[in-house]
Amino acid sequence: xxxxxxxxxxxxxASDDLVFPGSxxxxxxxLWWIGALIxxxxxxxxFDCNGRILHxxxxxxxxxxxxxxxxxxxxxxxxxxxxxxxxxxRRSIPVLVYLRALLYIPExxxxxLGAVWVSDGKGCDPATVGAVIAAVIASWIILLFTGLxxxxxxxxxxxxxxxxxxxxxxxxxxxxxxLFSTARSLATKVWESRLRLxxxxxxxxxxxxxxxxxxxxxxxxxxxxxxxxxSDIAAGLALLHQEQDKMERSxxxxxxxxxxxxxPTGGDLETELEKAAHCMQFAAAAYGWPLFIxxxxxxxxxxxxxxCCRSQAAEYEIVGGDNLGxxxxxxxxxxxxxxxxxxxxxxxxxxxxxxxxxxxxxKREAVLVAVRGTLSLKDVLTDLSAECEDLxxxxxxxxxxxxxxxxxxxxYIYKKLVNDGILxxxxxxxxxxxxxxxxxxxxxxxxxxxxxxxxxSFPNLQCYAFSPPGGLLSKALADYSKDFVVSVVLGKxxxxxxxxxxxxxxxxxxxxxxSNCNKPKYRILLxxxxxxxxxxxxxxxxxxxxxxxxxxxxxxxxIHNSSSYQSLGSDDxxxxxxxxxxxxxxxxxxxxxxxxxPRRSVLFVKYQAEWASEATFMSILISPxxxxxxxxxxxxxxxxxxxNDKPFSMWLPGPGL
Numbered sequence: 017x018x019x020x021x022x023x024x025x026x027x028x029x030a031s032d033d034l035v036f037p038g039s040x041x042x043x044x045x046x047l048w049w050i051g052a053l054i055x056x057x058x059x060x061x062x063f064d065c066n067g068r069i070l071h072x073x074x075x076x077x078x079x080x081x082x083x084x085x086x087x088x089x090x091x092x093x094x095x096x097x098x099x100x101x102x103x104x105x106r107r108s109i110p111v112l113v114y115l116r117a118l119l120y121i122p123e124x125x126x127x128x129l130g131a132v133w134v135s136d137g138k139g140c141d142p143a144t145v146g147a148v149i150a151a152v153i154a155s156w157i158i159l160l161f162t163g164l165x166x167x168x169x170x171x172x173x174x175x176x177x178x179x180x181x182x183x184x185x186x187x188x189x190x191x192x193x194x195l196f197s198t199a200r201s202l203a204t205k206v207w208e209s210r211l212r213l214x215x216x217x218x219x220x221x222x223x224x225x226x227x228x229x230x231x232x233x234x235x236x237x238x239x240x241x242x243x244x245x246x247s248d249i250a251a252g253l254a255l256l257h258q259e260q261d262k263m264e265r266s267x268x269x270x271x272x273x274x275x276x277x278x279x280p281t282g283g284d285l286e287t288e289l290e291k292a293a294h295c296m297q298f299a300a301a302a303y304g305w306p307l308f309i310x311x312x313x314x315x316x317x318x319x320x321x322x323x324c325c326r327s328q329a330a331e332y333e334i335v336g337g338d339n340l341g342x343x344x345x346x347x348x349x350x351x352x353x354x355x356x357x358x359x360x361x362x363x364x365x366x367x368x369x370x371x372x373x374x375x376x377x378x379k380r381e382a383v384l385v386a387v388r389g390t391l392s393l394k395d396v397l398t399d400l401s402a403e404c405e406d407l408x409x410x411x412x413x414x415x416x417x418x419x420x421x422x423x424x425x426x427x428y429i430y431k432k433l434v435n436d437g438i439l440x441x442x443x444x445x446x447x448x449x450x451x452x453x454x455x456x457x458x459x460x461x462x463x464x465x466x467x468x469x470x471x472x473s474f475p476n477l478q479c480y481a482f483s484p485p486g487g488l489l490s491k492a493l494a495d496y497s498k499d500f501v502v503s504v505v506l507g508k509x510x511x512x513x514x515x516x517x518x519x520x521x522x523x524x525x526x527x528x529x530x531s532n533c534n535k536p537k538y539r540i541l542l543x544x545x546x547x548x549x550x551x552x553x554x555x556x557x558x559x560x561x562x563x564x565x566x567x568x569x570x571x572x573x574x575i576h577n578s579s580s581y582q583s584l585g586s587d588d589x590x591x592x593x594x595x596x597x598x599x600x601x602x603x604x605x606x607x608x609x610x611x612x613x614p615r616r617s618v619l620f621v622k623y624q625a626e627w628a629s630e631a632t633f634m635s636i637l638i639s640p641x642x643x644x645x646x647x648x649x650x651x652x653x654x655x656x657x658x659x660n661d662k663p664f665s666m667w668l669p670g671p672g673l
Contacts, residue, residue: 018030018103018243018245019171019243019245020033020109020110020113021110022110022113022114025171026171027169027170027171028168028169028170028171028245028246029169029245029247030100030103030245030247030248030537031095031103031106031109031110032095032096032098032100032103032106032247032536032537032538033095033245033247033537034091034092034095034109035092035095035096035537035538036538036541037165038088038091038092038095039092041088041158042085042088042089042092044154044158045081045084045085045088046085048081048151048154049078049081049082049085051147051150051151052074052077052078052081052151053078055074055147055148056074056075056078070133070148072129073126073129073130073133073148076122076126076129077126077130077151080119080122080123080126083119084116084119084123087112087115087116087119088116090112091109091112091113091116094106094108094109094112095109095538096536096538097536098536099533099534099535099536099537100248100251100530100531100533100536100537100540101530101531120159120162123155123158123159124155124159126155127152127155127156127159130148130149130151130152130155131152133148172206203236204229204232204233204236205232206236207231207232207235207236208228208229208232211228211231211232212228214393215228215393215397218367218393218394218397219366223366223367223368224367224397227367227397227398227400227401227421228397230401230403230420231397231400231401234400234402234403234516238516238519238520238523242523242527244526244527247537247541248526248530248537249526250541250544251530251533251537251540251541251544252525252526252527252529252530253526253544253638254540254541254543254544254545254547254548255529255530255533255540255544255555256522256525256526256529256638257544257547257548257638257639258544258547258554258555259529259554260637260638260639261554262554265554285606285625285627288502288606289606289625289655289658289659290659291380291478291480291502292480292482292502292504292606292655293652293655293656293658293659294379294380295384295452295454295480295482296454296456296480296482296504296648296651296652296655297350297351297652298350298351298375298377298384298386298454299386299387299389299454299455299456299459299460299480299482299648300350300456300648300649300651300652301346301347301350301351301386302347302371302372302373302386302387302388302389302455302456302459303388303389303391303456303648304342304343304344304346304347304363304371304388304391305320305342305343305345305346306391307346307648307649308320308346308349308350309346310649311649316346319345319349320342320345320346320349343363344361347361347373351375353375353376353377357375357376357377357378358373358374358375358376359374359375359376359383359438359441359442359445360373360374360432360438360441360442361373361374362432365392365394365395366394367394367397367398367401367421368398368401368421368424368425368428369425369428370387370388370395370398370425370428370429370458370459370462371387371388372385372386372387372388372429372432372455372459373385373386374433374438374439374442376442376445376446376449377449377452380452381446381448381449381450382449382450382451382452383439383442383443383446383449383450383451383452384452384453384454385429385433385451385452385453385454385463385466386453386454386455386459387429387453387454387455387458387459387460387462387463387466388455388458388459389455389456389457389458389459389460389648390457390458395458397421398421398422398424398425398458399421399422399458399485400421401419401420401421401424402419402420402421402487402515402516403420404417404418404419404420404490404597404599405417405418405419405420405423405424407423407465407468407489407490407493409468409469409471409493409496410472411472411496412492412493412496413492414490414491414492415490415491415492415597416490416492416493417489417490417493417597418465418488418489418490418493418599419461419485419487419488419489419599422458422461422462422465422485422488423465425458425462426461426462426463426465426466426469427469429462429466430466430469430470433466433470434470434473439451450474450476450477450478451470451474451476451477451478452477452478452479452480453466453467453470453477453478453479453480454479454480454481454482455481455482456482456483456648456651457482457483457484457485457511457646457648458485460481460482460483460484460485460503460602461481461484461485461488461602463479463480463481464479464481464484464488464489464497464501464503464602464603465488465489465602466479467479467497467500467501468493468496468497471500477500478500478501478502479497479500479501479502479602479603480501480502480504481501481502481503481504481601481602481603482503482504482648482651483504483505483506483509483511483512483645483646483648483651484503484505484511484512484601484602485511485512485514485515485601486511486512486513486514486515486518486599486600486601486633487514487515487516487517487518487599487600488599488600488601488602489599489600489601489602490597490598490599490600491598491600493602494600494601494602494603494630497602497603498603498604500603501602501603501604502603502604502605502606503601503602503603503604503605503606504605504606504608504651504655505601505605505606505607505608505628505633506608506609506645506646506650506651506654507608507609507610507639507641507645508637508639508641508642508645509642509645509646510636510642510643510645510646511646512601512605512633513633513634513635513636513637514636515598515599516596516599517596517598517599518634518635518636519636520596521634521635521636522635522636543555548640600630601630601633604627605627605628605629605630605632605633606625606626606627606628607625607626607627607628607632608623608624608625608654608655608658609623609624609625609626610622610623610624611623611624621657622657622661623654623657623658623661625658
């Protein structure tokens with residue numbers, strides 16, 4: 017549903033978004049009205065304490081509350097009518113909103129009158145004074161929350177958006193295109209201002225300004241051609257989750273076979289899983305004390321308390337180590353290494369510059385480089401710098417490019433390792449060891465690109481990337497990395513499926529499913545919350561367009577002649593495909609999923625593993641676990657459980673893999 021237009025501007029709330037806030041306020045107002053009525057009946061005929069003021073206040077309060085209750089009842093009823101793309105039954109909502117806004121004036125006056133009575137109410141019944149004070153405070157609290165709500169739904173781009181379809185008959189199509197371009201430019205400035213405000217505590221140097229501008233263009237380009245409010249997106253995600261679950265349940269059950277160690281495929285899988293489980297300890301350790309305390313809430317503080325302030329520099333020197341403290345102590349506990357096993361530890365963190373450490377892993381005879389994932393606002397800016405950057409690599413034919421922010425982070429670590437002689441120092445201590453690079457999330461993407469940069473110098477290096485970003489490498493680089501990079505993805509993890517083309521596809525699917533749903537939004541959201549919390553059978557709603565005209569289901573939600581509008585007509589829209597360069601996850605992908613029915617207790621979850629192609633991750637899956645499956649402690653636990661539950665299980669890939 018397009019944003020509601022009242023007071024001459026568009027707001028970030030739709031006419032069908034007033035059901036829940038209106039119902040809550042209605043409930044509070046009814047209780048308030050009953051309390052005021054009881055107070056009035058109790059003092060009826062006996063207003064002996066500032067009687068005239070108290071009588072006037074209570075009568076006026078009952079009348080004002082009664083009018084507000086009637087208005088709210090009408091707003092809730094009308095807002096619940098129609099569907100997301102059928103606002104016709106809600107055409108009277110703006111009038112009701114104006115009426116409700118007018119009623120704030122007498123409410124404010126009566127709040128002031130109540131304050132006056134309380135100030136002159138010395139010697140009056142304490143219970144009466146307390147009741148009036150409660151009423152006055154409630155009035156001011158509601159007015160305060162109303163003001164906060166207005167600020168929350170305020171849209172800086174609040175001018176009603178021009179519809180190209182209206183302009184075309186007037187012969188001013190070019191003018192409409194120019195207006196859309198101007199609106200997008202203004203949206204970029206608004207997003208840039210939001211980012212500057214959000215990151216006001218960060219340095220405002222050239223790198224940050226460039227990142228703000230790049231991210232603002234990304235966000236404005238993604239949202240500028242739609243007229244959706246946040247609740248529309250929430251409803252679309254709820255519908256899409258149920259549709260995906262319904263499609264998954266209708267598939268034929270996968271064939272699962274037990275793989276013995278003697279099987280070539282099973283042996284390869286077992287070996288890689290054991291290596292991955294070992295490397296994941298280092299990838300998780302790179303997060304330092306926050307993840308260690310999160311994973312060990314009871315014993316973690318005790319283990320770290322004695323080491324956080326202890327200086328080890330007198331016994332061993334760590335080149336580049338800065339602000340070690342609790343971070344380094346947690347790394348020691350997580351990896352089981354000794355202080356002398358570390359060659360380099362850095363917790364330096366800026367945009368495009370992320371922490372990492374280099375250590376000697378004697379168990380696997382490896383010089384191990386572990387890169388930290390996202391843990392700060394600076395890391396988030398690195399993640400969101402998602403445009404493509406050329407990444408030329410010797411021996412790779414075809415287009416070579418990658419995620420800009422992660423490529424620059426990998427370049428930073430590459431210069432440290434090579435130019436500062438860190439790797440030379442490590443291999444001078446253990447010349448027979450091999451090079452292994454690992455990381456999780458942002459660290460996984462950085463580790464993968466770092467491995468590509470170091471591949472020619474270290475032909476036998478290996479990289480284990482856990483939950484890497486899906487929008488990371490061009491197809492040529494992704495194929496090149498399959499010889500030495502193993503990516504590990506758990507369940508419905510969002511990040512390995514996250515890329516700009518996949519987000520555009522998700523937006524298109526949300527637009528389609530929301531446009532075609534014939535249920536009111538409040539019912540979609542209620543059912544969606546129930547389904548997420550308690551499960552059950554997915555709702556039976558239409559999943560095809562059923563010959564509805566494209567204009568009927570797109571006009572209220574997207575700007576005409578925009579990429580989203582043109583992509584609604586076909587899943588293979590050339591406009592949709594050509595907007596952004598495709599990016600893929602790195603290396604061979606080891607895909608871990610739950611074995612058995614979902615929604616079981618964590619104690620009874622079993623996992624199975626398979627080698628998957630990048631095509632498996634070309635669509636975002638909606639699930640309550642899409643964020644939880646990305647957490648490093650969850651990934652480490654799944655790997656350890658797979659290692660312990662032998663023999664392994666593997667899906668037999670279908671013919672498309």
